[in-house]
Amino acid sequence: MIEAEIFRALADPTRRAVYERLAAGEMTVSELRGGMTVSQPAVSQHLAVLRGAGLVTERRTGRNAYYRADPQGLEPLLGWIERYRAFWPERIERLKTVLKGMDQ
DSSP states (O other), X not given: OHHHHHHHHHXXXXXXXXXXXXXXXXXOHHHHHTTOSSOHHHHHHHHHHHHHTTSEEEEEETTEEEEEEOGGGGHHHHHHHHHHHXXXXXXXXXXXXXXXXXXX
């Protein structure tokens, strides 16, 4: 399931940080590593997971690889959220009822 891959990729705090940095613009691994406490091979591994989930794209120019966030990679999540959005209002109302009953 595509959504599971995206959730799994973004579950790691370092990968989320890498994704958020790339959302600001295209960067190389060296640029991404700046200010982070992880090694360059670790950043490359995180990028591989993000690429595998469709969240990051890679562009090569000569020996350099440039990475950027691909906003279309999040589209499967939008459909997933929309499917479950209808359930929340009813469940929140039931939770309110339960909590009121506990207060009495």
